[in-house]
């Protein structure tokens with residue numbers, strides 16, 4: 020403090036303060052800003068594509084073929100677009116490891132930068148859906164009430180009314196959406212991973228996609244009614260009624276019955 | 281109780297004067313005195329009916345609150361209110377008023393949640409109470425009619441739950457009504473007419489919710505109330521049953537007088553039940569209708585299920601293979617709906633309603649029973665009850681198959697396949713296993729009575745022989761294990777009388793006998809006094825097991841079978 024106070028007199032002081040403030044802003048921005056904010060397609064450079072190609076050949080070509088043209092085990096990635104790569108790799112589904120009814124999400128294997136590079140490489144192979152911009156996926160820009168209507172007619176039959184997840188045939192399932200980032204929600208609709216249908220601009224406009232994101236975000240707030248019991252509906256309520264309700268009441272009955280003898 | 285010796289206080293005198301005033305005008309005193317001297321035996325399982333009663337009272341109280349704000353109308357409106365995800369949506373007045381109740385009425389959400397939890401607990405306690413009555417044989421003469429009253433209460437409870445669940449007009453309740461519509465339509469010939477009649481035209485129409493409302497808040501509760509009255513009147517008239525024990529017979533009731541002990545306990549118990557329900561309502565979300573949104577026939581979400589007591593119907597529909605539709609002369613017969621939604625529950629419920637009468641017929645038992653059975657002593661009944669419960673449970677699992685699939689990472693198709701088989705196999709297996717367990721427990725009882733408790737004290741004789749010292753049972757323990765009577769299959773008169781003329785009722789008697797054999801063929805007779813004496817006098821236990829039961833004097837019963845079994849081995853078969 021003393022040193023600062025002493026420098027007050029110095030004529031260079033305003034300059035130093037300005038510099039400090041700029042540095043601080045920069046540091047805060049670097050910490051606060053979403054890491055993949057700059058991942059949108061236009062930022063890709065020729066270098067990115069080249070590095071992406073190298074990462075791809077090291078990690079993905081065994082299944083997708085050296086030029087992503089597809090093999091008998093995995094589909095061609097020509098034309099799937101940057102959004103598909105960002106979703107598949109960004110949720111840890113790719114590179115695929117398990118062999119079950121459905122490719123599962125797991126820990127993400129690559130850094131954000133590498134994902135951007137992979138996406139740039141795949142996007143360079145053929146036109147496809149690009150990674151959405153930050154404004155496109157911002158929940159604040161959507162109308163949650165319209166989102167509820169759209170979600171009910173387009174998504175709830177697989178993902179449950181509030182996105183708690185649901186079963187499909189043969190061990191496949193639609194996962195819970197409550198942990199998924201807005202960006203990945205948007206990309207999932209855009210690219211339709213595995214058993215999920217594609218919702219392109221004709222079925223859901225980008226504004227409608229944003230409404231859906233706003234609705235899913237709203238589900239992360241605590242329920243007005245108390246504990247949500249997994250948001251699974253009447254079955255879990257029934258289990259709780261039997262376990263907690265009848266359990267407690269029988270315990271009390273036994274206690275009262277025992278008191279007499 | 282001893283206030284007669286103390287000088288009455290002023291309030292005491294006032295109370296006495298009021299009581300006297302009332303008594304002189306209504307002569308209610310006699311009834312009160314009579315009632316207060318009723319004795320009620322004590323056992324925790326006798327409180328289960330009370331849990332049902334008190335959750336019903338809670339339903340009445342919380343329901344009365346809800347009626348003040350709920351609007352039973354299917355008129356369209358646009359929502360404006362504090363809940364963002366519903367803003368501007370089109371919905372019925374019924375749904376909008378449910379949202380208003382939840383978010384704007386002070387305490388409204390708490391009341392809604394208490395009401396719904398109370399409904400789940402009401403049905404659950406009815407089922408547990410019914411299980412208690414069934415497994416202990418409390419439905420036997422003279423209580424068969426009260427069983428029927430209770431059964432009607434169960435059905436009315438289902439009706440109350442279903443109509444209430446359908447009132448808020450959210451997507452789930454609409455889904456339920458759509459299924460109901462489908463089920464009604466599957467009934468041959470009258471189906472479509474019935475559906476038009478119920479919905480006042482094409483589903484969903486605009487009449488249904490006002491109609492359901494009348495049923496839910498007036499008709500069904502009034503009937504339940506009246507029948508509970510009758511039910512309890514019967515309990516008072518018959519007096520309560522009691523578990524077997526020394527000093528307890530079919531001719532007495534051992535317990536506490538209703539007043540003051542029992543009344544105090546029961547009164548306190550109301551607050552316990554209410555407290556548990558209020559706690560659940562205050563902390564646990566139930567039926568968050570705003571998650572499902574206003575009803576619209578197009579969406580059906582994953583995890584769409586009815587409340588637990590209807591889940592078996594949902595499961596039954598889910599298990600039935602589709603495609604079981606036949607077209608006869610241009611008319612479609614939807615067996616794929618009719619069988620799971622009408623025939624299966626019809627069978628399950630008829631079995632329940634009629635069981636006491638079937639048992640009375642095939643046991644030939646016409647005596648009154650006020651001492652309960654220990655479930656092990658009636659293996660067929662116990663096993664039958666467990667089998668019905670197992671079938672019910674398989675259907676409940678089938679109704680939750682999608683949640684089982686996601687939560688245990690299994691294939692939906694495999695679960696459905698396994699449960700289809702289990703629906704037929706599991707009840708049979710459960711029946712067989714339960715019966716075995718009952719018979720083994722009875723044999724264990726025989727063992728104990730004859731040999732006493734193992735004391736873990738080993739004694740060595742001078743000859744080198746080791747024996748374990750057994751501590752004989754005390755009288756109470758012994759009585760508990762020998763007081764019952766093993767019912768034997770019916771014996772009937774021969775087909776032809778002495779002059780070779782065919783007897784009239786022979787056919788139906790023969791059928792009864794066949795069923796009776798199925799009920800009572802396998803049994804373990806309780807130890808007789810003669811066996812006991814023998815066991816204690818020479819201790820040659822192994823030889824004793826072979827004593828044919830018919831030759832030893834009976835401890836109880838006997839004399840009611842017209843003909844003693846001729847085959848001495850038939851009595852104590854233990855296959």
Ligand code: HEM
Pocket residue numbers: 325326327328329330332333336406409410413418419423426427428429430431432433434437504508511515519520521522
């Ligand atoms: C609205 C639902 C019901 C209420 C409020 C209710 C209430 C009660 C109460 C308070 C008792 C005396 C205490 C006890 O034994 O638990 C009782 C006894 C009895 N209940 Fe229920 N009950 C209901 C449903 C049923 C059902 C579904 C059945 C069977 C189908 C049933 C059959 C009986 C029988 C046979 C008794 C006499 C038991 C005995 O004396 O041991 N009740 N009920």
